[in-house]
Amino acid sequence: MQPKVNQILYLQVASADEEASKINYKARIADYREQDLLIEVPINEENGKLKKLYLGDELSAYFLNENGVKHYFNSHVLGFREDVIKLISIRKPDPDQVTKVQRRSFFRVPAELELAVKLPDQTRFLAYTDDVGGGGISFLADGKWQVKEGETLECWMLLSYKNGSLDHSGFVSEVVRVEKLESGRIQVMCKFAQINDSERQRIIRYCFERQLDFRNR
Structure with missing residues (x-):
């Protein structure tokens, strides 16, 4: 199963700071392309602040299907696109990399x-x-x-x-x-x-x- 346009992605960003890596963000999927997903700038779920991402940042993500089941995958930032709003390009997961079990791993x-x-x-x-x-x-x-x-x-x-x-x-x-x-x-x-x-x-x-x-x- 793959995420879809307008779905919300829930994210954590890899960091050397263990506490920072546990912060939860959410971002709307704006576009679904052959090699990547375009997402809006993530928002901190706790305080509503925007999260600035950088090229190469590693992400642990999940989305919910229509039955509320979480589907997890790992990704990383590929680049940025200025549209009406700023969008972030992240690597689209292969179908076999999406799982119902969270598998956080170190970034590459x-x-x-x-x-x-x-x-x-x-x-x-x-x-x-x-x-x-x-x-x-x-x-x-x-x-x-x-x-x-x-x-x-x-x-x-x-x-x-x-x-x-x-x-x-x-x-x-x-x-x-x-x-x-x-x-x-x-x-x-x-x-x-x-x-x-x-x-x-x-x-x-x-x-x-x-x-x-x-x-x-």
Whole structure:
């Protein structure tokens, strides 16, 4: 099931501040397009204030069907459009990403980071991430590598921070989906299967730095 024009979306916005991430907002869906939804500026349900969103902001959202059942999905801000009123473009969820069970996850940011990957058969190769978050990554690789959905990969990712320092983060990820691109390369979407908290925090630090970069452009 997909949201519809004029329905109300109920939102929470990912934030480093835990209390801020719990604030509830609502916004009307103004338009439904092939790749995105256009929504009005969200309003804080408690105090009625408008919420300014930034490019790359991650959202946890739900809408109600005609029977009052909540349908949840995760999204992020793609851009903005000035119409009679200001509208915000957010990524439209795939039908299989809409669920009746809330599945909040860490936000992701676009990032091209060097990634060393080891397959279950011990094959090793280098790839580059497409996006990165505290809950998982996606990466691009040569189509010759036999990466399969459901298998686990050992990964080592090179993180570069704004102060010029470099760090490595190691983790085990589970392949959620593999897509073959027209270029012949593959895009591999993964969620973290085994990662310790310090590794995750390094990745989240990197993500927030990247999010600030988007906001300052």
